[in-house]
Amino acid sequence: MSKQITLEEVLAGMNDTARKNYAMTELLMQTFSAFAVSTGNKEAIADFIKSTSTTGELVEAHEHAKNVFLKVLDSVKVIPEQKN
Template identity: 65%
Template sequence: MANQLKLEDILAAMNDTARKNYALTELLAQAFSAFVVSTDNKKAVADFIKSTSSSEQMADAHKHAQTALLKILDSVEVIPTQKH
């Protein structure tokens, strides 16, 4: 059975996939937050995020997602463009 995968290889592939998915999710949250801030909807979206909920089984994960998204939203600032 020379074609059998090693556990380390499987875990490394899963880790790589999880990291890439996290990075994509974080980038999407940053882009979304930049759009929200630039359209002056930060408070409305933050209030909406705070009001959301999930099933009991997902409560901890949902709370983590709320906290992360609110933190990203709060970190975004619009940089005024300079006129020449």
């Protein structure tokens, strides 16, 4: 017989998955933001993010995502390459 999974184990698995998805999303935002900044497209991307919207039950989550993305985009700085 297989062992029954406890509620705590289910919640721990969900928490682990949520953390991994958040970390992956954050890394993707950082990578995309670095690309946007390094190619001189920071303002265009910021304007696009600000112009997006949604309806229904995702409105609050969408606003949160926009704010986080704009903060990440704003935090990226281009460090000029040093030549030896």
